[in-house]
Amino acid sequence: MTVTGDGEDRRRGRNETEEERADRMWGELIQEVRVAQTGVQILFGFLLTVVFTPVYRSLGDTDHAIYIVTVVMGACATGALIGPVSLHRLVSGRLVKPQAVRWASRLTFVGLVLLLCTMTAALLLVLRVATHDDYVPWLVAAVVLWYVLCWFALPLWTRRRYTSR
Template identity: 70%
Template sequence: MNDRHASARPAPGPRSDRGRHESTEERADRQWQELMQEIRVAQTGVQILFGFLLTVAFTQQFQGLSHTDRSIYIGTVVLGSLATGALIGPVAFHRIVSGRRIKPEAVIWAARLTFTGLVLLLATFTSALVLVLRVATSGAVVPILVGGVVAWYLLCWFALPLWARERHTDEK
């Protein structure tokens, strides 16, 4: 049997003497379940936003949008579609490789798709916010509001987790 697939041994690593004692496959199963829970949260947000965006083009107000606002709308719909694809991608990936004994690799690729989906979701939210605020306000306040919201997303989604990871991760 290939060492990579030996499930009786705890996974090697600096934390194997404390904490979880799991095989490579057990760790991959746990990580997969955790990732699916995370994706469920992100998928809900992107699907609601994307569904809403798809209906906008069929409203009367859409006909009155400027060329710039229509371009922002098209960009937003494309970003939302890309985010949806990236966040649903891990499910398709798992279904296609299921039973091939490559779950650890599938977890890595699914995590990459999820991270890409989150970045695209950030871009989608930003673009949608720009469009809505351009239509709803006089326009001068848009960069300030969008900049503040994007800074908040960056803080919540990336800066805080990276800070916590750096601060609370044991030495390697």
């Protein structure tokens, strides 16, 4: 068992210094962010082109509102998921890597939640335009449930189930 800087006892699976742990965690975080960044940037790029299509002009007020909310959330998700890169660049060499990793991790989590919201709204808009059926909200809800299960519930269950106390 090791004692952290705030006096709290905590088990570690590796024998590494705080700086070594921060370096390892930073590398892992950046790999994770690369996957999410690519997805959100592609989605955001496609969303930006919709307004220039003839179909956009024929959308109703509700669909216009859904589109605007989707684009804004996509922009926010993009910002949050690119944020860790800027954070690292601006604090690099300042001996604050453990703190930078914590903040980058928080930004990444916020970015994932915003990505979930963006994908939900985009799916809702596409299915509303494609089908005009009453089952669309139920289908979107099922997909959101799947995302929540894969992105949050399973990881949290795994964390609780397999983390030693």
